[in-house]
Amino acid sequence: QSAWTGSDDQPNSPLACTGESAAPEPGEYNGGTPTNAPDRKGKDITVVDIPKLVGVGYFASTAEGMQEAAKELGNITINTDGPTRANIDEQITFVDNYITSGVDGILFAANDPVAIAPVLKKALDAGINVVGYDADAEADARQWFVNQALPNGVAKSMMDQLVSEIGEDGSFAIVTSTFTTPNQARWIAEMQAYTEKCYPNLTFLETVEAQEDNILSFNQAQTLINKYGEELDGILGMTSVATPAAAEAVQQNGLCGKVAVVGLALPNAMKPYINGDCITSTILWNTVDLGYAAAQVMRQVADGSLQPGATSVEAGRLGELQIVNQSQVLLGAPKVFTKDDINDFDF
Amino acid sequence: MTPVIELAGVSKAFGPVKVLTGVDFALYPGEVHALMGENGAGKSTMIRIASGDHRADEGEIRLDGEARRFRGPREAQEEGIAVVHQELLLFPSLSVAENIFLGHQPKTRRGFVDWGRMRREARELLDRLDCPQLDVDQRVAKLSVADRQRVEIARALSRKARVLIMDEPTAALAEADVQRLLDVIRRLREDGVAIVYVSHRMNEIFAIADRITVLRDGTSTGTYPVSEVTESSLVSMMVGRDIHQLFPKIEVERGKTRLEVRNLSRTGLVEDISFDLHAGEILGIAGLVGSGRTELAQTIFGVTPATSGEIKVDGSPRKIASVRDAIANGIAYVPEDRGLHGLVRPQPLRENVTMAILDRMTKFSVIDTGREQRMAKEAIDRFAIRARDARQRVGQLSGGNQQKVVLAKWLATDPKVLILDEPTRGIDIGAKTEIHRLMGELARKGIAILMISSELPEVLGMSDRILVMKEGRLSAVIDRKDATPDKVGAAMMRTRPEPAAAGAVR
């Protein structure tokens, strides 16, 4: 088998199978710079947040984090606005309109790294501060990118967690949003690379698409269960929509404990299944923190206190965040929520 | 006696066009009241007002002596007024039985539609009109115009109304059907039903009407008992002048052979037809409804291309696989269903007139609108079409004027062979004579004319020769000098097997 369905063809860098891996070097700054940006130090600024799409829990909670930061900082106003579908074209139009309306900063989560680049460069040219989060654009089209977790880190967490539940020779299938979604494709590619390196006996069955659609995700998970029966040991959910839906399918089929569900999901959505002992864990960065960090970074970029060459950045209640990959701010390693601590989180 | 329904001083205008001005009309129980007038005189409009379809601008409608305003056709129906519409308002995708009973289906005790009874009663109604071959489960979309007309009549009858208004119910019917219908009407009259009867056919009027009201240009010229009028006095009341000869046959020298049809067949519709048509000749085609005349015409015209046989124009064989081929070979066809095949009703008159010669109206495929406008103006003058101007939508014209537009459209193609399918259906007497005169003129110019008509007098009066069709085949060719109603009628008649004998024969 060449590639797992749904992966991309970028180079991979799987982490070591065991032990902590060394933190990557920050390297030389490769982000862009706004031209003739006015001095915004300490001044009230207006920022727009343009996520991939509005109307999903994931970006509702990042927006929540941004508002938290805005309240804390007091001199930054953030509006969230974006397309209702993860559509590259509409997102571009949104960015374009906000450039014209003259905001001070743009926060974005890109639907497509290349497609959005020209319009972001235009924003930089107009002296607007541009910071990405969740899904990056080409590096020189923005100043900084707040990375929730490195793809190889996500891959490692997911596969390690899966193996801990189904063993090193289990079989599993993947439910993703669409094959074209860059983040998911990246993670799947890294997962494959890591699995080849560390768990060669795992059996990959197949990947199914389920959009960002709750019921479709449920139906697809259900079909996988019906198709593979006993053979299926685990389902990997690649989105915060797919994972709870897969958990629901497992629960409704009375397969708790027989089919493991591992994946990315908001703790709130997974509480019923984890508290009910049907599912063991859910993996995610704290999305509220992600939004919070993005807003903090934006403030510091505007103030000029985050400059190329920095190795870390102070992000309010999150403390010191490390700078990696030349111009990315790393939120941390993805967190595995279990029954022990999931109820401590509310997002 | 009070009239069941009475219009007093009714006026109606569509935008700037006054269609009716101060019309009075009274209808009594047990009478057949004929309504006559030229095309566009306002007959249908008056009927639409009486049946609640249009609202009068001025004047009053009285029901049993009391003033009444209808808010829609439904209210009129509740008062027992049923209408056979001129333009056959049917539901193409529904069955014959449903078409007849829609809006007043027979119900079971629980209030559900009783399909069994509905089909039975539909059958009975159709039998009364003597159309046993018409299947009540057939979808109306598949019926011929004549059968649709019957369904429309059956529908009005099914309402058991006390006022029955029939707007040209016989326009699409042949002689025998007309007689059958007149019998039905006579019986209804005896039962005390009040009947309004609109027709352009004089013989029907004299056969059935008790009183006659004549409309001219939207005003009533008066109501007369049938005994007080004659055909010619009626005509002059309608037209405002005398018409001397109804079928002005012009003798034309028969020219060379224009069209030769040899063993033409279209599987299942027309079989093995051969005839010649000469320049200057008017060749009539008679036949019962459903005998395949329209199919023959449409086969020659390339709508339903022939499956075998040969067509020669001016002596050389032509392949006619499409309408375009037919037009290119100088064949023109005025269809029987004007609304469906003849005109594009929402488009202006001038665009309709040039539609068949659009290719010739262009410079580098750009339409020469100036020329188009001139052509349309000419057509309006030449055919005396009553229209506001060349830009009026054809759908707004009266039926007769629409027919003239169709004729103008096809004559614009400068045809060698002109096929006319029911050319005077639904056309008033004035326009009819005009069309007949025109046919003679065209024949004199060397055009070969093939005329399909269900009106026997017309066929007999206009044709140089008569082809008679029966069940898709040619059953006789009769010369003008030999043509008598009996002879043609006999050739037309279908030999229907007697029910009892049917088994034995087969």
Add this chain to the structure above:
Amino acid sequence: MAAVTRILIRHETILGILFVIALFVMAAQSDRFFTTANLLNQARLMTEVGLIAIPMTFVIITGGIDLSVGSIMGLCAILVGVFWQNVGLPLSAAIGLSLVAGTLAGFANGIIITRFRVPPLIATLATLALYRGLAEGISQARSVRGYPDWFAQLGQGEIAGIPTQLWLFALVAIAGIFILRATTFGRTTYAIGNNEAAAEFSGLPVERTKLLIYTASGFISALAAIVFVSRVSTTRSDMGNGIELEVITAVVLGGTSIFGGRGMVIGTLIGLCLMQILQNGLSLSGVRGDGTTVVIGAILIVAVLISNILGRFAND
């Protein structure tokens, strides 16, 4: 006089007036709206929808519809990338082939509709799924990036101070106006929409006209795909997803009757511009995207209502 009132209460005129009002309101709301730079930029953004809206006007006038345009766009975008990167053809050849493919896709729609007599809505609903599926299958969900700079000229560059693709759009729009108004082809288009049988009986080339219109729709969708790819310098198989609704909204807002027989390219252009300036203007005056969507829906109803009410005076 009557002619003047008739023109005044045309849907297109009413829409034009609405458009001017909207321009004024938006300009008053934000001083960044009524600037050459912004307006030209908006024009750039609406080019793909606008291009497809021109043949769609023809399609809808014939009483048909083409729901597959977005999928054809996706397919053609993918094909440019695949021909260029995976097959290794020169980019210009890849573009040419992709245009051919789009034309064929439209032609296939036309054949299904004219030869097999499948109603357009159903036919293109099926090809909507099919073409999108082909785009996904061919691309294996991988995007193609890294186009050369000269290619970006089409979607991101300018000629004489005007965005390049606007020239192309103007060309297509003018051709559309001319063909529909002045030629036999246009007249045939209207006749088909008003009474197809009568058009057939008049010897007009009904099938050929419809076939050509759907083919043109495919070709222009491919063209829009090229412009789009050049504008965003990437190809993905989900490109153009849902664009059919935007296109149809512009066309019907522009007064083309969904039942066929009535409509003008000018109307479509006004409808398109109205939608675009509403989106832009509302956004500039601080209304969020979802609010804008609501307003556009309301405008659509209001525009049709007004022209209905006024039209009633005109018709009788």
Add this chain to the structure above:
Amino acid sequence: MKSRSFHVVGSLGQEILLVLVILALFAFVGWVNPRFVSENNLTSIFVGNAYIAVAAIGMSLVIISGNIDVSIGALIGVLAVISGLLVTNGYPIWFAWLAPLIIGSAINTLLGCLIAYARVPSIIATLAMLSILSGGLITFTGGQWISGLPSGYQLAQFRLLNIPSPVWFMIGMTIVAALLMRYTAFGRSVYAVGSNPEAARASGIGHASTVVKVFAIHGAIAGVAAVLFATQLQVIQSTTPVGLELVIITASVVGGVSILGGVGTVVGSTLAAILFAAIGSSLIFLNVSAYWLKAVQGVLILATVLADMARRRRTG
């Protein structure tokens, strides 16, 4: 009465064709992978898509009446959210089940009035409604999903005689609607209005009131679909599934409802909805490469449509 039975068979042709296709599909996929026809999988095919079949019933009524509704997806989304908000805000569960029916009916009655009395063509009115509902939904919910639903709310998870309730709803509503359409004066007037509005008026059938009633019923049915949609899982998503309206319309038209109005049955649309669900599931069972899945779906829809056209031409 040979001719009678012939016509009945003729009018049921599409349904029979669909049943045959469905059976053939089940037989074939079941032969390749017996798990496909396991009780479990059959149940999930029906359950997971019952709301689409239910919504397609209302859509069929709308299309038979000569209209169309592209806002149905957005409406289902809005109603599902309303139901969820009611129940999480402490209203009784039965009320949260019932309210979507009433509100859906109210919204669509309004829509129906716009179409029937103000004569806004249905595609335009519903296109506008689509914008208003989907935009309004986001504005209102801010994109938050609704969770924390009380137990006992999950209507779609109830079983009766070990058959899940969505299946009962699907079958029951199809039968009731089929009887309504065939045996009541109202049902027949829906066909009449769709077949020839002018003639319906002349027959004393209120065109406007029939259309309004159709939309009111359609709205209530959408309410049922929304409740099935909302109660299947423990969370309710606040956006509508992309392209849901197209899926529902496709089910209707492939089920034999003529887009031109006046023709079709609700049984056909339900069968078509089942067929699509089965196709989606079967392609996974057949190991069709996921990248080509949509293309295969498209081909299958096209094949069904073309087979139907061929059948119609044969039976004339």
